Amino acid sequence: MKIYFKGVIYMDNEANSSISWQAALDHMQEQDLSRALEILLEMVGYEPDNIALINLLADCYYYLGEFDRAKACWDEVLRLNPANQEAKAKLGRYRTPSFQSWLKRYKQALYNIEQKNYELALRILRDLMEENDGFVSVYQFLGLCYMAQSEFEQARLVWDKGLSRDRGNETLADYLQMTTESQPAPELAPTGPEELVNNRKNRAFSGLRLASALLVTICLLLVIKMTGGPELGSRSNETPPVAQNEAVRTESTLSSERDETPVFSEGLLSSESSQGGAEYDSERESSYYLQGFKAYKEGNFKQAENNLKVVVAMESQSYLNREALYYLARSCYLQKDYGAAEQYYLQYLEQFPDTNYYDDSLFYLGVVYHSIGQKEKAIAAMKEMERVSPNCGYESSDLFKSIMNNS
Known part of the structure; x- marks a missing residue:
């Protein structure tokens, strides 16, 4: 089955004729890419050579952060119609040195997550978001990096922001629900101020850290699935060259920030000298x-x-x-x-x-x-x-x- 038709079941009839362009476009307009994708995948099952459908499918994959599938869609469109201007233009932008550089660093971030180097992955992802904040997967992985470092509120804020890009994203919604359900119930009869604070802290962190461990495990499985090819998977004990340079820079600049990092600090907020004096x-x-x-x-x-x-x-x-x-x-x-x-x-x-x-x-x-x-x-x-x-x-x-x- 072709890579861009993930989850498609080819139909011999048109029993589901009510599925329409309008529904998919409405979901895209409402920032609900996941539901739009579901509709488009079912539609393309009926019309596997429909160029306009495949182009829309590529857009969904692209903004969800499934870049290989988006590229496969554009390649397929150009196979069907080498003169299609929309696919040629978008594939051209995909192949630009600037985006390829962005994509290389994105894969380095996923590699560092796979290696449990969450601090470096977090910094790379924040830098990437400063350059392009439209990809849902970046919010997903950035939140998981915060979660892995016990920065729970920052993780929730990032995932909530990701949901504003894709309102029907069940993965992000599940992450938020798990962290919310891990919050402690309020104390009704505290025995003393100090004991109350300690109990609340212990209960909060034990629940949240349990959720954190589970979410990070899920994250690692997802990253391994996404990066399981030879490009990243064969170097289990080695950081890619560019990431090594990042690691040196990170070690020298993070000493004063280890206790608390704002949600969008430094990586997204460039230095004083270049921003606002x-x-x-x-x-x-x-x-x-x-x-x-x-x-x-x-x-x-x-x-x-x-x-x-x-x-x-x-x-x-x-x-x-x-x-x-x-x-x-x-x-x-x-x-x-x-x-x-x-x-x-x-x-x-x-x-x-x-x-x-x-x-x-x-x-x-x-x-x-x-x-x-x-x-x-x-x-x-x-x-x-x-x-x-x-x-x-x-x-x-x-x-x-x-x-x-x-x-």
């Missing part, structure tokens, strides 16, 4: 971002706006700065403060091209213009979104159709 404070940035993002998730958009504005004002150009700017724009949009939302979406498009929320920002900028009656600008934003990110899923939305029908 002497006024830049990565801990302060991280603190305000986490408060703002928590408020956003809870629907307290005004509080989210107030906290995220502080992060954006730092102008660090870091991963957190980028995330804060997008969620600040969203918070203003959801409060129907369209003037501020327009300002922040435009700022995001200018400062962070070719990043994860670029197409989202174009779409919602178009919706903002539509809401304030600027039809030409709304249509222009939607057309630009189509150009830079075809098949992103927004094209199937009622808002998109409503705006474009006025063109």
